[in-house]
Amino acid sequence: MTDFNRRQLLGAGLAASATLTLPGFAAAQVNRNAPARVVVVGGGFGGATAARYLKLFDPSLEVTLIDRDALYTTCPFSNYVLAGVRSLDSIQHRRDPLQQRWGVKLVRASATAIDTGAKRVRLADGAVLPYDKLVVAPGIELNYGGVPGYSEKGAERVPHAWKAGAQTALLRRQLEAMPDGGTVIIAPPANPFRCPPGPYERVSMIAWYLKTKKPKSKILIFDAKDAFSKQGLFQAAWESEYPGMITWVAGKDGGKVEEVDVANLSIKAGFGTEKANVLNLIPPQTAGKIAIDAGLAESNGWCAVDPKNFASRKAADVHVLGDASIAGAMPKSGSAANSQAKVVAAAIVASLRGQAAPPAVFHNTCYSLVSPDYGISVTGTYRPGETVAEVPNSGGVSPARADAAFRKQEAEHTLGWYAGIIADSFG
Structure with missing residues (x-):
């Protein structure tokens, strides 16, 4: 054993x-x-x-x-x-x-x-x-105000999907509508929050969908944290299963989201501004x-x-x-x-x-x-x-x-x- x-x-x-x-x-x-x-x-x-x-x-x-x-x-x-x-x-x-x-x-x-x-x-x-x-x-x-520019109304365009149901269905539709070669941005919050491994499982399963349906696409993770649950296991799996598709940016490297532009599907972080085709923001x-x-x-x-x-x-x-x-x-x-x-x-x-x-x-x-x-x-x-x-x-x-x-x-x-x-x- x-x-x-x-x-x-x-x-x-x-x-x-x-x-x-x-x-x-x-x-x-x-x-x-x-x-x-x-x-x-x-x-x-x-x-x-x-x-x-x-x-x-x-x-x-x-x-x-x-x-x-x-x-x-x-x-x-x-x-x-x-x-x-x-x-x-x-x-x-x-x-x-x-x-x-x-x-x-x-x-x-x-x-x-x-x-x-x-x-x-x-x-x-x-x-x-x-x-x-x-x-x-x-x-x-959900503390919508914890991320400048975000709101409950904004979640209708930039879903959090951290309470399952209508938000889950919305994010799924956005992924389906995204063109091959598009960019998905996922922004997890700082600790503590519900289900610590959840954002990284989400990255993995979206990557599987993209690999099978839209293989030219990429996923960017802009994280408020410097480490995450089961990090070694997830990152090793990403390298073997989805090589070149997933990029994780830690908080210490500028990954913490400072502001979100809901209308333009973009986020501002320590490294600069990045625009997405699909933006999944998980608030504090x-x-x-x-x-x-x-x-x-x-x-x-x-x-x-x-x-x-x-x-x-x-x-x-x-x-x-x-x-x-x-x-x-x-x-x-x-x-x-x-x-x-x-x-x-x-x-x-x-x-x-x-x-x-x-x-x-x-x-x-x-x-x-x-x-x-x-x-x-x-x-x-x-x-x-x-x-x-x-x-x-x-x-x-x-x-x-x-x-x-x-x-x-x-x-x-x-x-x-x-x-x-x-x-x-x-x-």
Whole structure:
């Protein structure tokens, strides 16, 4: 067994062992006259998983999940839609099984305000939902103003596609319309942001599309950072799979975007000005607006939490998880949110019973495709201390040297991971 596989199995085993200790909660129920009310704001990987596992651990709980959309369009696999290897509807999922199979009450509405003192959530139609415990999983807010010249209106011409759905479809149409020999510019933000490997998987999958359909084209990456997730693996793959097509400019070399001209599809950076045929600008991010408006965020725009249970540092009986939280060494990913949600659900049930929560263990896996048959990954296991820290030697990245069969196997594992997390999160 390779060192990578050994680390991967260890990480998966540690995470699984934590999860396996938790369903014992389902054997007992909270001893109170009326069911405890738990409201979950946000139905992505974190919120949906929390709602499901709360009911799994204690069926007596009254669990309400609030989200305005009937369908959840996943950011994972949205880059494959850009490349034309997946359809948009294949990454859209309904939350109905959470209600039909697990008894979660689904409320399709926008949560507009949280009163942490009165312990209630207000909806856009004026309805108010009281809670005993609150889970806030609002995802990210895009800071359009973080890049001079950019705006929400400007995203209709220069898409970010960092919230999957209509923006994904728009960027795909632009790639299809681009002439062979055109230039795609992709501009990732500084850390922290949602899905650290995501922009570079996007580069890879767009490169695969261009290689197969428009081989005279090129991709320029103007990065606010000096390094990025799985950098060695991505760059080695670009050299072997897409030689001469991709150029990456680090922040220290003038890669940070200083201004965007939406009308002319050009960006100004430290090295000068560059014009694109297709411009994909990913702006800086913060926690979702409702978390900020509720006073749950720090001055940096992200929500500080207790690393043991993701309880808010700002309000009692509130837990913030997923992309919105400050999670130490854990990246902002769907896998991380799914893992955090299970720990939060266990902690809430334990708290309602006056019991100590099980020891927390978190896990994250990020798969990326370089092409449909070329996968790479990073995995890690984490435990809380002063912050959430990675367990030494618990995970790792794909080996730098691997044959085509190994890379294809990881691509197949990517499909399995996606199917698994969808089933686990949405019931």
